[in-house]
Every structure is written in structure tokens, then in C-alpha cells.
Amino acid sequence: MLRPTVGELLEGVRVQLAAQVLPSVPAGAEARQLKAALHVLEMVAETWDxxxxxxxxxxxxxxxxxxxxxxxxxxxxxxxxxxxxxxxxxxxxxxxxxxxxxxxxxxxxxxxxxxxxxxxxxxxxxxxxxxxxxxxxxxxxxxxxxxxxxxx
Missing domain, CATH: 1.10.8 (Helicase, Ruva Protein; domain 3)
Structure with a gap:
């Protein structure tokens, strides 16, 4: 088995984007799109397997x-x-x-x-x-x- 798993990779990307990128994005359409993408990443990370x-x-x-x-x-x-x-x-x-x-x-x-x-x-x-x-x-x-x- 390869580590990190697909779920771990997705969750890692999601966490880093939420912590480091989202705070620097001004409120508006871009922030809403990023939040939607973060939600998708979370869903896929939890259910991919x-x-x-x-x-x-x-x-x-x-x-x-x-x-x-x-x-x-x-x-x-x-x-x-x-x-x-x-x-x-x-x-x-x-x-x-x-x-x-x-x-x-x-x-x-x-x-x-x-x-x-x-x-x-x-x-x-x-x-x-x-x-x-x-x-x-x-x-x-x-x-x-x-x-x-x-x-x-």
C-alpha cells in the first residue's frame, strides 16, 4: 500500500488551502468558489475508497x-x-x-x-x-x- 493514501493527499491539500490560501482571498466570488472546492475536496477525501x-x-x-x-x-x-x-x-x-x-x-x-x-x-x-x-x-x-x- 502506498502512503499517503489518496484520501490523505486530498485532505492534506484541503487543509493547506484552507489554512494558507483562503485567508488571503478577498471576500467575493473567488472566496466562494474556493470554499466550494474545499468542500468537494473534503467530500472526496472522505468517500473515495x-x-x-x-x-x-x-x-x-x-x-x-x-x-x-x-x-x-x-x-x-x-x-x-x-x-x-x-x-x-x-x-x-x-x-x-x-x-x-x-x-x-x-x-x-x-x-x-x-x-x-x-x-x-x-x-x-x-x-x-x-x-x-x-x-x-x-x-x-x-x-x-x-x-x-x-x-x-
Missing amino acids: REHTRLEADNADIDRTIEAFCSQTGRVREPTDHRAAAAKNRFPGVRDEQLRRLMARNQSLQEELEALQQRRRRHPDADPGADQLLLELHIRTTARSEGRNDSG
């Missing part, structure tokens, strides 16, 4: 939610060719093939979920329980993205 696990959990969770949504609303789930989605989606800067596959599947599942939600919006009274499924999914995926929960 959990991306595979988070995406696996998100994918499984979204897949289960779509199944439950279809079951509750009586919809038939249309087959989705996740390989075709992976082929059409490119992720610049992502060199890890497993991560690229996870990202493509996630995007494909997100598109499938969005299509279900669009149909749901056209018929909002069809099944109020479906809204609860979607809200719970949102809460779980948000918690995982913030590092509060890496499970499905």
Missing part, C-alpha cells in the same frame, strides 16, 4: 425498489439492456473497468426509475404507496452518498 461499495449498494437498492414499485403499481418491468447502456455511456477519467460497469448500470437503473416516475406523474392517484417507496430510496441513497450508511 467507498465508491465501489456505495455503487453496488445503490444498484441493488434501486433494482429492488423498481421491482417493488412495479409490484405495487401492477406495472410490468420492461427488460433493460444494461450492457448497451454501458457501451453508450462514457465516464471520462474513470479508468477502472469494474467502476465503469457499476456506474453504467447505475445510470441505466436511474433512467429506468425516472421512466417509471414520469409515468407515475401522469397518474398520481394510481398508488400512493409508490411515493413512499421512492422517498425511502432517496433517503437511503442520500445517506450512502454522505457516508452515513454503506449498506443496502
Whole structure:
């Protein structure tokens, strides 16, 4: 294992920028941009090593939610060719093939979920329980993205 880790490097850069550069930047747009960049650095430093696990959990969770949504609303789930989605989606800067596959599947599942939600919006009274499924999914995926929960 190489030290410092990616997370340690990112956190070191963030700390130095916050301590040495931010105080010298006058208030205004530049300072706001720097603060936003520092926040991004902090987020990535805290979560970089959990991306595979988070995406696996998100994918499984979204897949289960779509199944439950279809079951509750009586919809038939249309087959989705996740390989075709992976082929059409490119992720610049992502060199890890497993991560690229996870990202493509996630995007494909997100598109499938969005299509279900669009149909749901056209018929909002069809099944109020479906809204609860979607809200719970949102809460779980948000918690995982913030590092509060890496499970499905």
C-alpha cells in the first residue's frame, strides 16, 4: 500500500488551502468558489475508497425498489439492456473497468426509475404507496452518498 493514501493527499491539500490560501482571498466570488472546492475536496477525501461499495449498494437498492414499485403499481418491468447502456455511456477519467460497469448500470437503473416516475406523474392517484417507496430510496441513497450508511 502506498502512503499517503489518496484520501490523505486530498485532505492534506484541503487543509493547506484552507489554512494558507483562503485567508488571503478577498471576500467575493473567488472566496466562494474556493470554499466550494474545499468542500468537494473534503467530500472526496472522505468517500473515495467507498465508491465501489456505495455503487453496488445503490444498484441493488434501486433494482429492488423498481421491482417493488412495479409490484405495487401492477406495472410490468420492461427488460433493460444494461450492457448497451454501458457501451453508450462514457465516464471520462474513470479508468477502472469494474467502476465503469457499476456506474453504467447505475445510470441505466436511474433512467429506468425516472421512466417509471414520469409515468407515475401522469397518474398520481394510481398508488400512493409508490411515493413512499421512492422517498425511502432517496433517503437511503442520500445517506450512502454522505457516508452515513454503506449498506443496502
